[in-house]
Amino acid sequence: MADPNQPGGSGRDKVEQPSRRKFLVQAGYAVGGVIVGGALGSLIRPSKKTETAPQTGEGTTAEIKNYNRAPMFFNQEQLGIVSAATERIFPADDAGPGALALGVPFFIDHQLAGEWGFNSREYMSPPFYAGEKVQGYQGRLKRREMFEIGLRELENYSQTKFTKGFAALAPEQQDEVLKAFESDEVKLTTISASGFFKMLRSSTLEGAYSDPLYGGNADMNGWKMRSYPGNQMSYADVIDKDFSVIAPSSLQDHLSAH
Template identity: 65%
Template sequence: MSNQNQTEDKSKQTMSRRKFLTNSGYAVGGVVLGGVLGSLLPRPAKQAAPQTPQTQTNAGKSYNEALMFFNQEQFSITQAATDRIFPADEQGPGAKDLGVAFYIDHQLAGDWGFNARDYMQPPFFVGEQTQGYQGHLKRREIFYIGLREIQNYSHNKYNKGFTSLTPEEQDAVLAAFEKDEVNLTTISASGFFKLLRSSTLEGVYSDPLYGGNKNMQGWVMRGYPGDQMAFTDIIEKEYTVLPPRSLKDHM
């Protein structure tokens, strides 16, 4: 065999091995190509995945809207109740469209729901009006009981679940809890309403990173600029309206 043919055969073998290593590297998740060897091997040009209707739909989804504590019935009751506490009007969206129920769900699934930073040891005494709940139940347990009792009261008074009531009937149920007209044995009806109301307002105005205040519309309604890094460039200027920014915008 001539020297020229031997050179061509070696070149084919080299390229064949190189192609094999390259393909193998992609096949095993880039393990081979992730090291020094990878920088020496030619990589095929990557083609962008075609945009299908499914990928276009996924691009518009918020994966922060996922239940972590509530079951579907509890979530539906919370969503309906918070939307009556903070309904939509000419100023902007209500609690439902702002994702407040997701905010509450996420909080109950974490430290806040477990009262991780609260002193929870006995003895327990009935607190003053300004002290709030003084007992052994965690917030997630209070919500579990409170939502169940809202459902029970709705069935007893209207023969329907809370989410099937008219807005006026839902308001009447919530007002009965607020005024302690509902007799509960484990928790205070008004105490649960206060907790639900304060959680609703937190979900409306908290950073959207935590599940509520969707698209920062709660801040837009208040003209609140959100989490700005600094105001040094406008501090000496006339009043300036800034578009709100989330903590996520700085990542």
């Protein structure tokens, strides 16, 4: 009987290896590239031609859609209220775009869908005591829950005072509602109206001026209005030069450069 460990042996390995390879290839296609198709499948499948951006009928490159502009936490009604409220807090004017154009509502939505919305890095266990006004909310509610309550109460107050939802109000009426929350004219039981307004306002400003990598400050227009240079890796090339304005740079620019 031939030794299978020697060349010209039983040929068992020669039979098994191709079938095993065939199985892996088929498995890679079957799971849609989740595990085998992504990690191992790329090694055993022939490489595909690099895809390019779609072309328009005139031969120019079509604009790439921003699929990051989609709600991850808010429903459509909540997103409409946040969009209207943030635009009144940070409206478009001669200086530049407002919250809507900067993508602020989606920035807030994505933050609430992540660790910030869950208060995941904060101590959230009892006992809870009423804190000073400067300390903000002291309790078990997470930020995402506070936003849900605040938006619902914003809508309820708008319906009670103007018989319309907040998003359908005239800008002056929306300002009146927001000021009523800011001054604690509106009395809430679970959270303070002013506490919710402050959280909404600070989130709006963060969305307008944070790095575009996080979903707001579209095209760095928030920075451009302030002549802020953004996230520069170094100033060595301009430190000895006479300059007044530096073109802003995002973290995304540096990621794509490497």
